Amino acid sequence: MSGLLFRTDRWLTRLDLVLAGAAAACIVVMMLLTGADVVMRYAFNRPISWVYDLVTHYLLVAGFFLGLSYTLRMNHHICVDFFARMLPAKSYQWCMALGCLAAAAIFGSVAWYGLRDAIHAWTNDEVAFGALIWPMWASKAVIPLGMAPLALRCLHRAVAHAAFHSDRAAQAKLGLRLDQHSEAEV
Numbered sequence: 001m002s003g004l005l006f007r008t009d010r011w012l013t014r015l016d017l018v019l020a021g022a023a024a025a026c027i028v029v030m031m032l033l034t035g036a037d038v039v040m041r042y043a044f045n046r047p048i049s050w051v052y053d054l055v056t057h058y059l060l061v062a063g064f065f066l067g068l069s070y071t072l073r074m075n076h077h078i079c080v081d082f083f084a085r086m087l088p089a090k091s092y093q094w095c096m097a098l099g100c101l102a103a104a105a106i107f108g109s110v111a112w113y114g115l116r117d118a119i120h121a122w123t124n125d126e127v128a129f130g131a132l133i134w135p136m137w138a139s140k141a142v143i144p145l146g147m148a149p150l151a152l153r154c155l156h157r158a159v160a161h162a163a164f165h166s167d168r169a170a171q172a173k174l175g176l177r178l179d180q181h182s183e184a185e186v
Contacts, residue, residue, distance in 0.1 A: 005160055009174050012156060013073060015149055020070035023063050030059040049131035057128055057139045065146025069153045073175055093161050096176075100158035108151035114143035 033051045041047035071077055084092055120126075122137035160174050 002163070005156070005163060005174065008156055009160075012069070012149065012153055016070040016073050016153070019066040019146065019149060023066035023070075026059045026063040026066070030055050030063060033059075053128065053130035053132065053134055057134050057136070058142075061139055062142045062146075065142050068146050069149035072150060072153050072157075075175060093164075097158045097161035100154045100161060104151045104154035104158060107147050107154060111144040111147035111151055114140065114147060118144065 033048070034055060037048045037051040084095065087095065118137050118140035121135075121140050126136040128134040128136055157174075157176065160176055164174070164176070
């Protein structure tokens with residue numbers, strides 16, 4: 001079981017890095033285009049008409065959703081742990097396993113319905129009108145592309161919390177949140 005979890009973690013981490021790189025690239029392009037639009041608008045009175053639509057329909061969505069799984073891998077999501085610190089370490093690990101399992105089900109559902117919505121937009125040629133005509137399937141496809149890896153990461157964490165509830169070294173190697181529980185509590 002541990003070998004499978006470590007291999008899965010390596011595969012998910014590679015996927016997270018690719019998607020996080022794409023999210024970072026989207027954010028950089030978004031900043032450059034917005035800066036260029038501001039310069040063109042105020043210095044030359046010639047705004048770039050399509051920048052706002054590109055940023056809001058595509059780049060902003062991709063910058064957010066594609067980085068979700070990486071953020072969870074790095075433990076950078078907000079974690080309210082006021083009550084969790086009061087639990088014994090083993091109880092904490094089992095609660096984390098159940099919470100991650102519930103989160104995986106929710107994020108998996110969002111990915112599934114997002115995929116259905118993107119396919120619907122594709123088959124019906126949904127577009128947004130603006131300075132240009134923008135196909136909406138591409139913007140909608142980013143949602144399942146970001147949520148599916150997040151669901152897989154949560155499912156992986158649920159199994160890891162359950163399997164390694166007393167193995168601190170394995171938890172640390174998998175990047176699981178160890179919080180305030182000391183070695184003596186495990």
